Amino acid sequence: MGNQTDYFNRIAYKPKYFIGDRVFGYWNKVPFVGTVGNDSVIDDTGPRISIHTDLPIRINGKNHEIIIVKHRDIKLLTEF
Secondary structure: OOOHHHHHHHHOOOOOOOOOOEEEEEEOOEEEEEEEEEEEEOOOOOEEEEEEEEEEEEEOOEEEEEEEEOHHHEEEOOOO
């Protein structure tokens, strides 16, 4: 009989991006560069990633410094 650690290692979500990874992509058709805050699954909508953008994104008069994106919207920033 296994313990709780073995159980959660088997069934838990394995992230693709980790805290501090540099990424780039598009959010609402606006390009951005930023740092991964968290790659997790909260409910049945699937995995999502919070990004702390380097520069704020201004849409409809509101600034967005932290955005939530899907995996398909970003790529790892390998060189600057």
